[in-house]
Amino acid sequence: MFISLLPLKKYRFAGVLLGLFLASNVMAQNCQSYRAKYHCPVDKRFQLHLSFDDGVGSVTPQILDVLKRERIPATFFILGNKVDCQPYRNSCSQGNQQKCQSLKRCQQRRQTLKRIKREGHLIGSHSYQHHRHSQLSPAELHRTIKRSKQILQPFFTTTPAPFRLPYGDGWFNQKKAPQVIRALTQQGFTHIGWEMSGFDWNKKNQVGTKILDNVMKQMCSGRNGTVLLHDGVFENEHEGRVFTAKHLAEWIPVLRCVADFVPLQHFNKKLKPLR
Numbered sequence: 246m247f248i249s250l251l252p253l254k255k256y257r258f259a260g261v262l263l264g265l266f267l268a269s270n271v272m273a274q275n276c277q278s279y280r281a282k283y284h285c286p287v288d289k290r291f292q293l294h295l296s297f298d299d300g301v302g303s304v305t306p307q308i309l310d311v312l313k314r315e316r317i318p319a320t321f322f323i324l325g326n327k328v329d330c331q332p333y334r335n336s337c338s339q340g341n342q343q344k345c346q347s348l349k350r351c352q353q354r355r356q357t358l359k360r361i362k363r364e365g366h367l368i369g370s371h372s373y374q375h376h377r378h379s380q381l382s383p384a385e386l387h388r389t390i391k392r393s394k395q396i397l398q399p400f401f402t403t404t405p406a407p408f409r410l411p412y413g414d415g416w417f418n419q420k421k422a423p424q425v426i427r428a429l430t431q432q433g434f435t436h437i438g439w440e441m442s443g444f445d446w447n448k449k450n451q452v453g454t455k456i457l458d459n460v461m462k463q464m465c466s467g468r469n470g471t472v473l474l475h476d477g478v479f480e481n482e483h484e485g486r487v488f489t490a491k492h493l494a495e496w497i498p499v500l501r502c503v504a505d506f507v508p509l510q511h512f513n514k515k516l517k518p519l520r
């Protein structure tokens with residue numbers, strides 16, 4: 246029995262090898278055409294880190310599924326008010342049924358937040374509310390950063406903890422508004438900007454391959470670093486950036502043609518593991 250099965254096994258193995266060879270050949274040819282399409286240097290490879298803002302959103306689990314399958318480390322910049330369930334708990338206990346539904350959704354978002362950490366991604370703060378921080382009074386600025394820290398502290402895994410300012414406001418214009426970065430530093434954060442953006446927040450880009458095109462064009466023009474995408478919508482407590490979550494899996498093989506996915510620490514050496 247064993248002897249008669251052996252040749253069959255051999256053929257099957259050869260078949261698998263041939264299949265893998267053909268698949269990698271097709272991918273290599275595709276990669277050549279993508280390099281040509283985006284005017285990428287022929288042999289250059291880039292380093293890329295994916296980051297997602299404005300979550301936790303309803304689509305964050307979908308994004309986590311893709312990252313897990315593809316073994317890609319990412320950073321999620323969380324809005325503190327999306328995972329602060331206490332206000333809903335108070336209203337729910339007073340009998341407000343709508344708030345009870347909101348509480349349930351908030352608790353689900355906290356479960357997702359735990360999953361982000363469990364699956365080895367970095368968690369950073371996107372502040373407590375999506376304000377333009379350079380326009381806040383000193384007291385408000387201090388309060389919103391501190392409140393996000395209180396909520397997210399159990400989920401941080403580095404020191405300093407990463408922080409990304411909403412709209413980049415206080416980072417782009419730090420010469421004009423130095424108080425914002427100063428306040429972050431005082432509270433133990435380091436600001437993480439971005440080198441590339443998918444501009445996926447803009448509805449005009451949520452069609453075809455525009456978001457992928459944006460990232461590929463920026464990268465192939467010679468940039469390494471962190472790319473800004475979104476898994477949440479700051480105006481609404483439970484919506485996600487549906488388009489990005491839906492198409493991320495299609496973009497990854499194209500990005501992989503020219504880039505390796507690296508952890509944030511690859512670019513930010515001062516992020517040390519929290520002990």
Ligand SMILES: [Zn+2]
Pocket residue numbers: 298299371375411412479
């Ligand atoms: Zn944002």
